[in-house]
Amino acid sequence: GENVEQHPSTLSVQEGDSAVIKCTYSDSASNYFPWYKQELGKRPQLIIDIRSNVGEKKDQRIAVTLNKTAKHFSLHITETQPEDSAVYFCAPSPHAGNMLTFGGGTRLMVKP
Amino acid sequence: DTGVSQNPRHKITKRGQNVTFRCDPISEHNRLYWYRQTLGQGPEFLTYFQNEAQLEKSRLLSDRFSAERPKGSFSTLEIQRTEQGDSAMYLCASEGTGNEQFFGPGTRLTVL
Numbered sequence: 001g002e003n004v005e006q007h008p009s010t011l012s013v014q015e016g017d018s019a020v021i022k023c024t025y026s027d028s029a030s031n032y033f034p035w036y037k038q039e040l041g042k043r044p045q046l047i048i049d050i051r052s053n054v055g056e057k058k059d060q061r062i063a064v065t066l067n068k069t070a071k072h073f074s075l076h077i078t079e080t081q082p083e084d085s086a087v088y089f090c091a092p093s094p095h096a097g098n099m100l101t102f103g104g105g106t107r108l109m110v111k112p
Numbered sequence: 113d114t115g116v117s118q119n120p121r122h123k124i125t126k127r128g129q130n131v132t133f134r135c136d137p138i139s140e141h142n143r144l145y146w147y148r149q150t151l152g153q154g155p156e157f158l159t160y161f162q163n164e165a166q167l168e169k170s171r172l173l174s175d176r177f178s179a180e181r182p183k184g185s186f187s188t189l190e191i192q193r194t195e196q197g198d199s200a201m202y203l204c205a206s207e208g209t210g211n212e213q214f215f216g217p218g219t220r221l222t223v224l
Contacts, residue, residue, distance in 0.1 A: 032211070043203065043215040044155065089154045097143060097211050099168060102154030 006103035023090030116216035137206030
């Protein structure tokens with residue numbers, strides 16, 4: 001089965017700084033790479049995803065980069081804001097439309 | 113509300129009792145997933161349906177767990193003879209043609 005690891009497990013940044021979270025996976029068949037944000041007591045919500053035929057995708061302050069050869073992908077958040085504080089999960093999958101295997105999560109704290 | 117809904121939101125039961133949870137997906141979403149999330153961990157896949165067909169079950173899903181989606185719309189997850197280790201948040205997600213999994217608010221189960 002897929003083995004997914006995220007680093008770091010916690011990340012504290014000052015408002016306005018950038019944050020980077022890395023996800024490594026083991027299954028070379030993974031082709032769909034989403035990132036979910038989960039605020040305390042709330043449901044996970046998709047914030048960005050990328051498919052294996054693309055190396056990078058940006059959506060305003062959020063970007064995801066993929067290195068399929070090394071089997072890792074990263075979440076980049078620029079100009080962080082206090083409302084970015086949450087737990088972030090990567091969840092690679094063989095393809096969109098299949099089960100997600102979640103990493104252990106990264107708790108991001110953005111200090112005002 | 114056109115999102116994924118789950119009932120009940122909270123369930124407290126005694127060890128050995130049976131419990132049943134319900135998930136109502138977004139209308140016309142043909143895929144429906146069940147995940148389990150314990151405190152401080154990422155969601156873990158349990159099972160999923162395409163329409164009324166149950167296509168995959170995790171090894172985590174012991175014989176005490178059963179899920180149905182009889183008409184390809186709502187789904188139920190039943191746990192028989194509950195154990196304290198079953199205490200968790202049970203999350204349902206639905207997916208349409210866009211391949212994004214939309215999560216419900218979850219049912220928090222506490223087994224005393």
